[in-house]
Amino acid sequence: MKRFLSLANIKKLDKSNMLNLLLDFPLQCKQAYDIAKVNCSLFEKKDFTKIVFAGLGGSAIGADLVRSYLYFESKIPINVCREYELPAYVDNSTLVFILSYSGNTEETLSAYQQARQKGAQLILISSDGALKEYAKNDKLPFIEIPRGLPPRCALGYLSIIPLAVLNKLGMIKDIAPYIIETIEVLGELKNKNLNAAIGQKDNIAKYIADKLFNKFAIIYSGSIHFDVAVTRLRGQLNENSKSLASTHVFPEMNHNEIVGWQNPKKLFNNFVVLMLRDKNMHRRVAKRMDITADILKDEGVSVLEIWSRGENLLSRIFSLIYIGDFISFYLAILYGIDPTPVDRVHYLKKRLSEGK
Secondary structure, three states: OOOOOOHHHHHHHOOOOHHHHHHOHHHHHHHHHHHHHHHHHHOOOOOOOEEEEEOOHHHOHHHHHHHHHOOOOOOOOEEEEOOOOOOOOOOOOEEEEEEEOOOOOHHHHHHHHHHHHHOOEEEEEEOOHHHHHHHHHHOOOEEEOOOOOOHHHOHHHHHHHHHHHHHHOOOOOOOHHHHHHHHHHHHHHHHHHHOOOOOOOOOHHHHHHHHHOOOEEEEEEEOOOOHHHHHHHHHHHHHOOOOOEEEEEEOHHHHOHHHHOOOOHHHHHHEEEEEEEOOOOOHHHHHHHHHHHHHHHHOOOEEEEEEOOOOOHHHHHHHHHHHHHHHHHHHHHHOOOOOOOOHHHHHHHHHHHOOO
């Protein structure tokens, strides 16, 4: 373990400097809020009846965070569309965020064209690409974010900026104090619990990564506010660690998947369950997670808990995501691979581009 997660081995394998991107994430969150403050003068209050985010992959996870965070606060529905086509209910009273880090995601560009046809109010967020050109040509609000990142590493920009815009539009309360605390919590996590110089004893991400090595991860959380954290961790294990994972949420998990934990028993030694916990979860959900953990342990399944950090909801969501990002990074190192490349995504896009 020490040998594989040594600083020397990390440097050898991490050819694209994913570790530096993770360490810079608290700073990115600050920069995102600064960008939002500069650009929010573009927007005026209007009466919207719906909010829709269009995006895929790393560009969509920020939308999931916004939706999860505003579960109780937003008085109008918020949906995330990961498709070529928008729902029929999108109309001229709908606020549509078009999120594509590259600016060239074909599904998102298709959704953009549909949103234009439907007369929706559009806000485009990207680093470059066709989306930037569309915004210029169609004279639409466009917020440009820094280039050069893997899309999954732009989460701060793709979540905090939309939150700030919604605040500017009067649709949510002031988020400034919550963002400030979130940045502080992430910085403390980085310095005291997650960075590569910290050994496994005090580094929760290294500890969990070691337990996940050559195992299949199954990730659970409560459905309100924290479903984004399980979705994010699954995606990060897929892209960074190049490993499969499965997710579900409580209380729904107790109405189906819990029964499935009976067969095939011969595989249970290959599973590790991660439960993402929060001190302010609904008390009945917390009890359900406790009971479920007992059932799984009786089946001989390894169950590990990861608790959120911070006081406000935004910091607690971000803390679980940040811990998970480091877990996926260290697991990649244990597998002896560079976390950054996603060769199969590029191969798929190349094949799709043939004979369009």
